[in-house]
Amino acid sequence: MGLDPENWMSHLQGDIRVIDSYIPGSHDASAYLIGNRDADLRNEAVGAITQCGSYTAQLNAGSRYFDMRCVPHGDDGTIYMKHADYLFQTLEDVLKQIYKFHLSHPEEFFFLDFDFDGDLALSNKIADIVESVLTVPKLAYGHVETTRGGYNTALTWQMLRDKKAPFICLWSLGGSGRYWQAKNSAIYIDLYDSFDQKTPEQIIQSLDSMLAAWVKEYDPTVHYGPDGKPLDNNTGKLVASQLVNTPKWSPITNPGNRDLVALDTFRNWLFTKTPGSNLGIVKLDFINVGYKRELIEHIIMMNKFTTPPNLPPLTEPIYYQDKIRLRTQDNRYVCQTWEGEFVSDMKRQCRLTLVNTPTEACNFILRDYDFSPVKPLPYSGNLAADTQDARGNFRMIPVGMQPTGSQALPENTTISANLDLGGLLYWGVSWAGANNQETFAFFDPNNMSNDGRLYNGSRVLVRAMLNASDNNFAKAFDAFAEGTVRLLPFAGDGLADALRKDPSHQIFWTIGRDPDREEVPRLFAASPGTLLADAFVIELVPGAGPR
Structure with a gap:
């Protein structure tokens, strides 16, 4: 749990x-x-x-x-x-x-x-x-x-x-x-x-040195140091x-x-610190x-508990084809945006952002690689699974907010990652055209090898299959370094060096800012390994009806 x-x-x-x-x-x-x-x-x-x-x-x-x-x-x-x-x-x-x-x-x-x-x-x-x-x-x-x-x-x-x-x-x-x-x-x-x-x-x-000198119990006799000078009495303090x-x-x-x-x-x-350590x-x-x-x-x-401080048991399972939404740690929701006039460059128009209050535009359907089955959705649990048909892999289809009329997109368009913009997530790829850039998997942030079922309220890290079949970490990192490092509160060569030392080639979702509108939060498939990955909570959409 x-x-x-x-x-x-x-x-x-x-x-x-x-x-x-x-x-x-x-x-x-x-x-x-x-x-x-x-x-x-x-x-x-x-x-x-x-x-x-x-x-x-x-x-x-x-x-x-x-x-x-x-x-x-x-x-x-x-x-x-x-x-x-x-x-x-x-x-x-x-x-x-x-x-x-x-x-x-x-x-x-x-x-x-x-x-x-x-x-x-x-x-x-x-x-x-x-x-x-x-x-x-x-x-x-x-x-x-x-x-x-x-x-x-x-x-x-x-x-x-x-x-x-x-x-x-x-x-x-x-x-x-x-x-x-x-x-x-x-x-x-x-x-x-x-x-x-x-x-x-x-x-x-x-x-x-300072922790070793910490005296938890108040000692009223402490007034002067060895040199005879007055001391602040720091005994009996947090x-x-x-x-x-x-x-x-x-x-x-x-x-x-x-x-x-x-x-x-x-x-x-x-x-090295254990219960009882200062x-x-x-x-x-x-x-x-x-x-x-x-x-x-x-x-x-390290604290003492009457009961383990674990997440409560989750009982409502999530299936492929359920309507879900993803909530961040600060209670914002992943949401579709449709900005500006319709243009051929869908990648720059239909981005994912974060909003404070969930709307229909925050609702998504998760579908398996073969599109149709209704079956339990599991954590992947396998960081070595690099194919789009592996256990737990899915594609995300926006529901509830699609352009209409002359702006209509092909049916069942999927969320994708734009490598030209640092892995920026957008929507607009047809199902037939989907591949690794449109394939994702959930992992348990507390146990990356957990391959059990997902439930309403489960915490997840979201992995992208970016270049997974080629195991091409360097290319994905280059996109990350060019597009997203400058958009996060970490910048400069120190971060780049630290990331390059990370042996993992897996790419996870992270929250950054828009390359064009830097005050706007966006979702990127950009974090090598879990180093800068953001955790989400997966929620069933209330009142969505039977699957």
Whole structure:
């Protein structure tokens, strides 16, 4: 079944202290593409992008701590999220994402670390927005030890559940007078030590040293160091291990490059950690990229659970010829578009995009290679299956939104991948003309060898048979490098080198931006292996009727 990253906290053993737990978190959580072309291009150019999914997407991936940096901007002082000097969405926008997720996941908890520079007036303005969106009764206060104002080391998950207050807020400014506010430096220690000047190996050495010195129980006698100078009493606090290869600004060496460069070092170090290890909150960049999945799952599974935090059993099977739709991690839907006037170059007109609300244009029929059978649709489970008639392979036919009249296309047109545009997915190829570029297969992101049945609600990675019969990885990579690398928040030679080292020739769907309209999200068959592959949830279309 696999881990359920959306609901894992609901399974936590209630008597376990929060300070003894392990929580995946998002470093610079707000620094993702926001759909504003000018802002996105600027933020990418200066290396300000550190996430590749919204708060909703990060929550769905399992992150529960958020590094939230706020700044007033404009004549009215609207509060925006920022990374360094660069702006992203407003505070209200991101809090609404978090609150909406909470409503559908009421047993999850959220550690919100508000960081800002300013006085009490700014603090109160930010606090007013927090109270307005998240509502005051749901703002936790059990994490504060009232006598000394520090962290309450006795806090357990059950204590938080009993209070029905899932939002644990950490605050830059102390003394603001609201019971739910706690100065962040009094609650947790941020394990960071000039990481922008260190190699990944040196970052690990620093983390090991700082984690070894972590004292979980509060010791009131700690006042002075060996040199007799006053010390900050850092005993009895949470810790946040910043597992981030933070770069200094560079148009070539940006966060995406550095993240990939550090991947093996960080992964190997993290996998040495076992239940009972000193680790705490673990802050990561690019929470939603495919290669972070195993890191997040390892952090989560170090906790103690009353029941396994697995996905619930799925019972409604999916068959070939069912009407389905594909939902992303941030709850958008794959959708057909018909842009501009009818032209002979169908590849550039009929692209796949993402929309927030599903419509008829989001509905597809999956058909087997021989077109007609109604039979159970399985995961492929076989990365070596390189022919279009292999088990689990299918073609996608759009339904519900077809051009009409003079724009009519041949019946049962299929989704295809345009190698000239970096694997950009479009629709318009006839069934008779379909081949490897129009053939796909589903894989289980938690178990690539799973060849079992697919159900309504199954999570999938979507593989394309691009050049599969020729096993031509190099050609597919060239299309990817030319078309899609520049459209993702990873750019430069560092990424290209990392991808070329990937031994896999399998090509998976990934979300990028349109080469012509860069603010528009598009689907590409472009990710070599699962390195940058995006996960989807397959859903039966409600009320579609019998197959």
